[in-house]
Amino acid sequence: xxxxxxxxxxxxxxxxxxxxxxxxxxxxxxxxxxxxxxxxxxxxxxxxxxxxxxxxxxxxxxxxxxxxxxxxxxxxxxxxxxxxxxxxxxxxxxxxxxxxxxxxxxxxxxxxxxxxxxxxxxxxxxxxxxxxxxxxxxxxxxxxxxxxxxxxxxxxxxxxxxxxxxxxxxxxxxxxxxxxxxxxxxxxxxxxxxxxxxxxxxxxxxxxxxxxxxxxxxxxxxxxxxxxxxxxxxxxxxxxxxxxxxxxxxxxxxxxxxxxxxxxxxxxxxxxxxxxxxxxxxxxxxxxxxxxxxxxxxxxxxxxxxxxxxxxxxxxxxxxxxxxxxxxxxxxxxxxxxxxxxxxxxxxxxxxxxxxxxxxxxxxxxxxxxxxxxxxxxxxxxxxxxxxxxxxxxxxxxxxxxxxxxxxxxxxxxxxxxxxxxxxxxxxxxxxxxxxxxxxxxxxxxxxxxxxxxxxxxxxxxxxxxxx
RNA sequence: GCUCCCAUCGUCUAGAGGCCUAGGACGGUGCCCUCUCAAGGCAUAAACCCGGGUUCGAAUCCCGGUGGGAGCGCCA
Numbered sequence: 001x002x003x004x005x006x007x008x009x010x011x012x013x014x015x016x017x018x019x020x021x022x023x024x025x026x027x028x029x030x031x032x033x034x035x036x037x038x039x040x041x042x043x044x045x046x047x048x049x050x051x052x053x054x055x056x057x058x059x060x061x062x063x064x065x066x067x068x069x070x071x072x073x074x075x076x077x078x079x080x081x082x083x084x085x086x087x088x089x090x091x092x093x094x095x096x097x098x099x100x101x102x103x104x105x106x107x108x109x110x111x112x113x114x115x116x117x118x119x120x121x122x123x124x125x126x127x128x129x130x131x132x133x134x135x136x137x138x139x140x141x142x143x144x145x146x147x148x149x150x151x152x153x154x155x156x157x158x159x160x161x162x163x164x165x166x167x168x169x170x171x172x173x174x175x176x177x178x179x180x181x182x183x184x185x186x187x188x189x190x191x192x193x194x195x196x197x198x199x200x201x202x203x204x205x206x207x208x209x210x211x212x213x214x215x216x217x218x219x220x221x222x223x224x225x226x227x228x229x230x231x232x233x234x235x236x237x238x239x240x241x242x243x244x245x246x247x248x249x250x251x252x253x254x255x256x257x258x259x260x261x262x263x264x265x266x267x268x269x270x271x272x273x274x275x276x277x278x279x280x281x282x283x284x285x286x287x288x289x290x291x292x293x294x295x296x297x298x299x300x301x302x303x304x305x306x307x308x309x310x311x312x313x314x315x316x317x318x319x320x321x322x323x324x325x326x327x328x329x330x331x332x333x334x335x336x337x338x339x340x341x342x343x344x345x346x347x348x349x350x351x352x353x354x355x356x357x358x359x360x361x362x363x364x365x366x367x368x369x370x371x372x373x374x375x376x377x378x379x380x381x382x383x384x385x386x387x388x389x390x391x392x393x394x395x396x397x398x399x400x401x402x403x404x405x406x407x408x409x410x411x412x413x414x415x416x417x418x419x420x421x422x423x424x425x426x427x428x429x430x431x432x433x434x435x436x437x438x439x440x441x442x443x444x445x446x447x448x449x450x451x452x453x454x455x456x457x458x459x460x461x462x463x464x465x466x467x468x
Numbered sequence: 469g470c471u472c473c474c475a476u477c478g479u480c481u482a483g484a485g486g487c488c489u490a491g492g493a494c495g496g497u498g499c500c501c502u503c504u505c506a507a508g509g510c511a512u513a514a515a516c517c518c519g520g521g522u523u524c525g526a527a528u529c530c531c532g533g534u535g536g537g538a539g540c541g542c543c544a
Contacts, residue, residue, distance in 0.1 A: 010544045045543060102542075109540090118470035118540060138542055156473070165471055165540095173542040180544045204472055204539040227474075228537070234479090236537085262480095265493090269481055272492040291481080294537065298479045301494040311507085349506040359505090378504090409503080424503030436505045 003035025004194045007068075008184070010042040011053035014245040015060040017297065018199065018229045018237055021263040025226060026197045027066045028264070028285040038191060039068035044075045044183055060246040064256045065278075073191070075183050082178040085186050085216070086139055086171065094215040095171060097137035098125040120167035139172035141182070141212055149207035154195075154224040154287045161207040169208055185209050189218040197287070200225035224287045227267055230296040237297075253325055253353030254302070258309035262302045266295045275308050303351040310347045310356075318343045318353075325357035331364045338363075341446045345438040359436075363447055366455055367433025370462070374435035378425040384464040386416060386423055387430065391456040400449045406441035430459030 007023040009015060030037035039061065043049040058072070075082075089095035098121075100108075109119040126142065144163045151159045171182035178186075188196060188209075203225045210220045231237050249259050261276050269291075270276075270284045310318060319339035326333045333339055342360050350356035393408045409427075413420050424440045431452060437443050444452045 008544090012544070042544060048543075098542095105542090113469065116469045120470095120540065159472070161472075167540085170542055175542085177542085179542070184544090199538095200473065201538050202544095207472095225473085230537095232479085234536090265480065267480090272482065274480090274493050293474050295481090296479060298494065301480065304494055307507090346506095348508090374504095413503090420503040422503085428504065434504090438505080440503060 003033040004192055005030045005197055006038040006040050006193050008040045008042050009057050012048040015057045020246050023066050024263055031282040032285050036069045039071040040073045042075050063250055095139050095141050098140045099132035099135045099137045136174040138170045138174050140168040141171050143168050143211055149210050151206045155290050185212040193221050195222045197224040228294040230294050232297050234296045254306050255309045258306040262305050307351050315340045315343055321353050325353045329357055333364055345442050362432040370429055371434040374429050379463055383426045402441040402445040405444050431455045
């Protein structure tokens with residue numbers, strides 16, 4: 001049997017990290033088993049569903065490369081099917097109309113709570129045959145009164161529920177529209193889903209869904225209830241925890257494969273391996289290795305992984321990404337060859353593309369000021385003379401390449417009897433404005449002769465007279 | 469309150485009864501490398517929630533407790 005999984009987000013908020021992890025596991029499982037991954041948008045809540053949210057989901061999935069093999073399906077376009085199924089259940093007396101008012105139900109719940117019982121519908125309309133005048137009824141599923149329901153969960157094992165703990169849930173509202181639990185059941189059945197992979201907040205819904213599936217004559221799928229993802233503080237994930245939408249991770253300069261790798265390791269593991277390529281993940285993933293307890297997000301580790309993936313990524317691709325990030329800083333960098341060179345030396349000193357862009361800005365814009373602290377520490381009275389000599393040697397260089405530049409640097413320092421730092425740091429300040437940059441020879445090589453000499457001249461003019 | 473789920477270093481995890489003196493990773497600390505910052509290398513501190521049982525032997529199995537989470541909507 002072909003594996004068929006589905007990711008079924010509701011477009012009522014943002015596609016956040018928890019949703020992405022669920023989508024990833026569904027996708028990985030399908031990929032691993034040569035199955036089909038389906039995207040289904042659960043938009044039956046017309047009050048809260050928005051087109052923007054749908055778009056965010058689509059864009060997010062696209063960015064992450066979690067391509068669906070089928071869909072996206074939209075529940076709002078399947079209303080006829082839900083209605084027909086509702087009628088069928090009604091005709092077979094597996095569902096019934098309930099005329100209780102919301103106030104009535106409210107009171108019922110309150111009374112039950114007061115009695116320390118679990119609040120639930122008491123089934124008072126179960127056997128009603130006559131409509132109540134002036135009331136638009138809802139439709140309830142007639143849940144079995146006794147016996148047990150067994151949920152076969154790949155992650156949790158067998159979980160059993162007593163039917164008497166379950167009540168007759170509403171499957172269609174007074175306006176006739178079907179509700180979530182019912183749509184899910186009809187969809188999973190119609191779409192022949194073999195593995196329902198979702199957050200474990202749905203575990204408690206599962207027995208009802210199995211009962212409905214049974215009422216409809218369908219065999220229940222396998223279930224896999226994934227542990228929740230928590231914020232860095234161990235509390236429930238919320239807007240306070242930074243990136244609300246996945247797309248913000250893109251803006252913050254994360255690589256999609258890094259985010260996916262990170263998310264995969266939240267709950268899943270393959271021995272001691274931390275870094276996974278896409279192919280490794282799809283080749284190794286299995287639900288059997290998913291653990292049961294909730295996991296807190298760790299931004300430091302995400303950053304580390306992002307760097308690991310940048311270190312492994314294609315230079316051309318990163319150059320384009322860096323170009324985009326630079327643009328956001330208002331820096332135009334049209335030379336992709338130069339950008340590749342920059343990426344090559346910057347990626348081991350940046351956790352994200354945003355960091356890389358910030359640290360690479362000086363390649364494209366001469367410093368408009370020198371950092372006070374750096375100047376105080378590295379610009380001494382003998383510095384201008386040294387800088388001037390270095391400038392002259394660079395000017396005379398035939399080949400503008402890192403090794404030659406390095407030689408010039410080393411040679412001069414040796415002659416002057418000073419350590420490399422005595423010269424490299426002032427040059428760094430002249431060229432970048434601060435005391436941090438990639439190795440100075442590589443930096444100057446990438447910066448180019450013209451820009452280098454010009455910046456040294458500016459610095460000389462500045463420090464030459466200013467320094468005591 | 470009721471039902472269900474969960475429990476290994478700060479965090480993510482390995483561990484399917486002896487291989488555990490509990491391993492790896494992030495982060496921390498120290499050292500090496502070094503023109504700065506990194507990257508890299510080496511080293512180091514740091515955990516089996518508690519209590520019973522089963523067993524020759526338990527992080528691993530069972531029970532209880534404690535703690536955390538989820539669900540109990542005409543939301544999904």
